[in-house]
């Protein structure tokens with residue numbers, strides 16, 4: 120499968136694309152039409168791969184910078200993908216939740232809260248603020264169905280160990296469990312090995328969960 124980008128990028132450098140193209144990220148939904156939300160899309164390579172691999176017909180790819188969103192749009196067009204591109208800043212999500220009268224209705228972003236069945240995010244934690252904000256976004260958008268899952272893939276860089284630990288701690292405080300954490304080795308563009316941690320986060324079943332799905 121080929122993905123063409125206006126910026127140079129190879130699939131081998133994008134481990135989340137590998138996981139999708141190898142069929143390791145799939146939907147457990149019976150109707151096979153999950154809502155897929157990508158966070159921090161950059162070039163859009165992950166969402167484009169998801170679209171080309173027919174992970175779903177309902178893919179929304181997001182970033183917060185206008186110039187990046189424009190590049191992603193261009194790449195989508197180039198690859199004949201009909202995924203939707205949206206602007207979503209993780210630091211706005213708390214405001215979005217507070218502004219909306221009910222968690223079911225999100226008046227600003229085109230995807231209602233708690234309606235994504237698959238969340239994808241790759242290589243997007245570089246600061247403590249991001250490590251705290253990303254769990255907020257996942258909590259706001261991941262569906263309460265136990266089949267729904269956030270696939271987060273983060274490179275294990277020695278300089279960002281604290282940020283990753285903070286992210287893991289915050290996800291746990293938010294009542295997510297990572298049923299699977301795998302450390303995967305990939306070659307980067309220069310041929311050196313990079314280890315990526317692949318988290319598959321599910322919501323824990325709690326009384327709270329039962330109340331919210333009623």
Ligand SMILES: C[S@@+](CC[C@H](N)C(=O)[O-])C[C@H]1O[C@@H](n2cnc3c(N)ncnc32)[C@H](O)[C@@H]1O
Pocket residue numbers: 133158159160161162163164165181182183184187207208209210240241242243249
């Ligand atoms: C290193 S790039 C990764 C891009 C892409 N996920 C990939 O793996 O090729 C990190 C991306 O996260 C986005 N990002 C960082 N902070 C963000 C925020 N607060 N809200 C939304 N996106 C953000 C950046 O704009 C950037 O596109």
